[in-house]
Amino acid sequence: xxxxxxxxxxxxALSVASLAAHAANTDITVAMQLEPPHLDPTSxxxxxxxxxxxxxxxxxxxxxxxxGSVVAGLAKSWDISDDxxxxxxxxxxxxxxxxxxxxxxxxxxxxxxxxRANDSTNAQKAxxxxxxxxxxxxxxxxxxxxxxxxxxxxxxxxxxxxxxxxPESIEGIKQAPIGTGAFKFANWVQGDKIELIRxxxxxxxxxxxxxxxxxxxxxxxxxxxxxxxxxxxxxxGFPAPENLPQxxxxxxxxxxxxxxxxxxxxxxxxxxxPFDNVKVRExxxxxxxxxxxxxxxxFGYGTPIGTHFAPHNPAYVDLTGISxxxxxxxxxxxxxxxxxxxxxxxxxxxxxxxxxxxGEIIAAQLAQVGIKAQxxxxxxxxxxxxxxxxxxxxxxxxxxxxxxxxxxxxxxxYYFQYDNPAFQELMTNLNATTxxxxxxxxxxxxxxxxxxxxxxxxxxxxxxxxVAKAGVQGLWTNAPTQATDLTAVSWAD
Amino acid sequence: MIRYTxxxxxxxxxxLAVASLLIxxxxxxxxxxxxxxxxxxxxxxxxxxxxxxxxxxxxxKFERYLAWTQGMLTGDFGMSxxxxxxxxQMVADRLWVSLPLALFALALSTIIALPAGIYAAARRxxxxxxxxxxxxxxxxxxxxxxxAMMLVLIFAIKLRWFAGGGFAGWDKGLGAVLWSLTLPAISxxxxxxxxxxxxxxxxxxxxxxxxxxxxxxxxxxxxxQTLWKHGLRNALIPVLTIIGLQFSFLLAGxxxxxxxxxLPGLGRLVFQAISARxxxxxxxxxxxxxxxxxxxxxxxxxxxxxxxxxxxxxx
Numbered sequence: 001x002x003x004x005x006x007x008x009x010x011x012x013a014l015s016v017a018s019l020a021a022h023a024a025n026t027d028i029t030v031a032m033q034l035e036p037p038h039l040d041p042t043s044x045x046x047x048x049x050x051x052x053x054x055x056x057x058x059x060x061x062x063x064x065x066x067x068g069s070v071v072a073g074l075a076k077s078w079d080i081s082d083d084x085x086x087x088x089x090x091x092x093x094x095x096x097x098x099x100x101x102x103x104x105x106x107x108x109x110x111x112x113x114x115x116r117a118n119d120s121t122n123a124q125k126a127x128x129x130x131x132x133x134x135x136x137x138x139x140x141x142x143x144x145x146x147x148x149x150x151x152x153x154x155x156x157x158x159x160x161x162x163x164x165x166x167p168e169s170i171e172g173i174k175q176a177p178i179g180t181g182a183f184k185f186a187n188w189v190q191g192d193k194i195e196l197i198r199x200x201x202x203x204x205x206x207x208x209x210x211x212x213x214x215x216x217x218x219x220x221x222x223x224x225x226x227x228x229x230x231x232x233x234x235x236x237g238f239p240a241p242e243n244l245p246q247x248x249x250x251x252x253x254x255x256x257x258x259x260x261x262x263x264x265x266x267x268x269x270x271x272x273x274p275f276d277n278v279k280v281r282e283x284x285x286x287x288x289x290x291x292x293x294x295x296x297x298x299f300g301y302g303t304p305i306g307t308h309f310a311p312h313n314p315a316y317v318d319l320t321g322i323s324x325x326x327x328x329x330x331x332x333x334x335x336x337x338x339x340x341x342x343x344x345x346x347x348x349x350x351x352x353x354x355x356x357x358x359g360e361i362i363a364a365q366l367a368q369v370g371i372k373a374q375x376x377x378x379x380x381x382x383x384x385x386x387x388x389x390x391x392x393x394x395x396x397x398x399x400x401x402x403x404x405x406x407x408x409x410x411x412x413x414y415y416f417q418y419d420n421p422a423f424q425e426l427m428t429n430l431n432a433t434t435x436x437x438x439x440x441x442x443x444x445x446x447x448x449x450x451x452x453x454x455x456x457x458x459x460x461x462x463x464x465x466x467v468a469k470a471g472v473q474g475l476w477t478n479a480p481t482q483a484t485d486l487t488a489v490s491w492a493d
Numbered sequence: 494m495i496r497y498t499x500x501x502x503x504x505x506x507x508x509l510a511v512a513s514l515l516i517x518x519x520x521x522x523x524x525x526x527x528x529x530x531x532x533x534x535x536x537x538x539x540x541x542x543x544x545x546x547x548x549x550x551x552x553x554k555f556e557r558y559l560a561w562t563q564g565m566l567t568g569d570f571g572m573s574x575x576x577x578x579x580x581x582q583m584v585a586d587r588l589w590v591s592l593p594l595a596l597f598a599l600a601l602s603t604i605i606a607l608p609a610g611i612y613a614a615a616r617r618x619x620x621x622x623x624x625x626x627x628x629x630x631x632x633x634x635x636x637x638x639x640x641a642m643m644l645v646l647i648f649a650i651k652l653r654w655f656a657g658g659g660f661a662g663w664d665k666g667l668g669a670v671l672w673s674l675t676l677p678a679i680s681x682x683x684x685x686x687x688x689x690x691x692x693x694x695x696x697x698x699x700x701x702x703x704x705x706x707x708x709x710x711x712x713x714x715x716x717x718q719t720l721w722k723h724g725l726r727n728a729l730i731p732v733l734t735i736i737g738l739q740f741s742f743l744l745a746g747x748x749x750x751x752x753x754x755x756l757p758g759l760g761r762l763v764f765q766a767i768s769a770r771x772x773x774x775x776x777x778x779x780x781x782x783x784x785x786x787x788x789x790x791x792x793x794x795x796x797x798x799x800x801x802x803x804x805x806x807x808x
Contacts, residue, residue: 126535380768
């Protein structure tokens with residue numbers, strides 16, 4: 001009994017200690033599911049790297065805001081030549097890297113040239129493909145020349161893959177990143193946590209938080225326990241949607257439901273018979289009950305989509321009506337295409353629950369119209385090899401999380417192999433257009449074209465689900481890019 | 494004893510060599526390229542080729558195998574493809590979590606199991622025996638991650654005595670480390686203790702039927718005295734075998750428990766490495782575990798000889 005009492009005393013002492021820590025209101029522990037493999041946003045595709053570092057530690061010339069808009073970052077202002085080929089950026093003064101050295105035009109030149117070099121290992125090298133020259137005019141002025149006008153250029157520069165690094169810190173960047181952001185990297189215990197501290201020499205508005213700890217908890221049950229036991233202050237990208245109602249009912253917590261850039265689609269091999277027949281693809285689209293998938297696989301979180309475009313984007317066109325759920329119509333279309341008795345195909349499912357859970361439901365819905373989809377569960381590495389590069393698949397489910405990625409439909413070599421010269425021309429026009437209104441119109445046309453061609457089965461926009469203690473304010477609700485921007489986060493008093 | 498030891502040692506070396514070959518080639522055959530995994534779906538072919546060259550993946554498999562095994566002899570396991578840090582350092586870091594956890598769990602399991610098994614054997618057929626046996630039956634049947642989830646629910650979420658998971662870190666001191674490992678160690682130990690208690694009981698019961706036990710009773714010792722002086726020592730061989738097996742299992746088999754308690758241990762490292770196709774890490778950790786199992790078995794073999802002089806004489 002004595003032992004029992006002393007444990008209780010210890011436990012209460014611990015909770016008093018944690019209360020005291022929160023009274024200071026400048027520390028936060030944020031959990032997420034995946035750990036970054038290393039800390040260089042410019043040489044891997046892993047979203048977890050940006051989730052920790054984007055805009056916290058590293059900054060680019062422009063940056064994404066929580067609402068998806070692109071604003072000035074390290075560049076104070078810019079000027080675009082009339083032909084749209086020459087961008088002149090004026091950098092902010094007094095920007096220091098965390099090691100105390102000055103960030104100037106030479107660093108910008110180095111970073112962009114490194115990303116587009118022949119031996120570059122930048123996962124989004126295509127973003128920089130149009131750059132023909134980067135010149136540091138003086139310490140605060142950079143001139144970038146393109147080979148063709150690119151209406152997306154400022155947007156592209158906001159990606160985590162385009163952040164500005166210093167040549168002298170490249171060697172250690174994977175373990176000890178040195179950026180210009182409002183937080184400095186402090187410590188990484190691999191498999192466990194990454195710690196950041198406030199950068200008191202920050203050039204812009206300083207952060208409110210002083211100490212930030214990112215914890216990596218991949219198991220959904222453990223994620224639930226960590227929030228419930230108040231071991232973490234926030235969980236960004238909470239992996240167990242079934243538990244969210246419990247947090248919503250608990251006054252200690254707040255639940256943030258937003259949207260990501262992830263269009264979750266039933267990718268269809270457009271070159272493989274019978275999917276090379278547009279009637280079959282149309283039948284596929286009408287055989288899918290999107291809301292049932294959102295309810296069954298995602299516990300109701302997610303917005304049904306009818307094209308490959310994020311619903312929260314101002315240029316989005318709601319085309320869900322074109323592929324409305326209508327199994328009778330689907331059967332009729334299949335019969336017209338010569339498949340009155342249906343056919344067999346494969347359905348490759350990568351690990352995320354949207355695919356594994358959603359795949360079961362889709363297979364059942366397809367069976368209703370006579371399409372027998374043989375489910376194969378695959379790991380990501382295997383998915384990349386067989387489905388993505390080998391193009392050896394009939395159907396697969398995947399969430400395309402890159403922002404504004406409708407351009408992938410202009411590449412006939414892309415794994416779903418949609419080859420439509422009209423669409424390719426449309427994309428060329430879009431890239432060459434800088435006028436916002438004309439761009440919106442073109443993006444609308446693009447959405448309608450792929451929707452009308454039923455290239456893929458468009459399912460739903462992946463939701464961004466986060467849980468935080470009630471006192472945490474300033475977290476992003478949406479995820480316009482995979483980032484956990486803590487520069488404006490604070491505790492309510 | 495020396496010949497016995499040498500013979501055991503030779504078989505240890507052969508096992509290791511065969512294991513290294515199997516591990517390397519079986520893992521390398523599995524589909525999936527680490528470089529394209531890292532660069533994701535937007536990467537261009539020349540970028541993937543550049544990364545493959547940077548990682549040394551363009552070298553033929555057999556040459557990589559030779560480099561890997563040669564490095565291992567000097568304690569150098571190579572560089573992780575994804576983390577880009579030396580594998581030996583990563584493994585060492587993780588061992589500082591997994592090893593204490595395994596030892597903690599093994600100690601708990603032994604402390605619970607041996608008295609329970611001895612008690613049940615001494616009370617054979619009586620209420621005490623039935624109670625212990627029912628409890629162990631339950632312990633064997635229930636998976637350890639279920640125990641883990643229940644412990645978290647009760648002691649972390651409801652009572653708030655422990656954190657829901659996570660590792661305190663050695664900089665916080667031994668007390669904090671043990672405190673943070675308590676729930677995982679208990680959930681690992683309970684099913685193991687159940688098995689061990691059953692083994693202890695049946696080993697003791699087997700020994701009790703031996704002739705020398707009757708002789709001991711005949712020369713005037715009480716039941717309890719025979720049990721302690723003659724029975725226990727002879728019953729220890731199967732128990733040692735199980736403890737040896739359990740240690741290797743605890744070291745390697747903590748994967749699920751490490752996930753449930755998000756501990757940065759070896760199991761979690763392997764789990765992450767497999768999904769990222771960080772092959773060299775997977776190969777090295779598996780090799781290390783094989784090494785641990787073989788060395789533990791070697792030690793158990795030697796322990797048999799220490800416990801049972803007949804084994805020494807026979808070989």
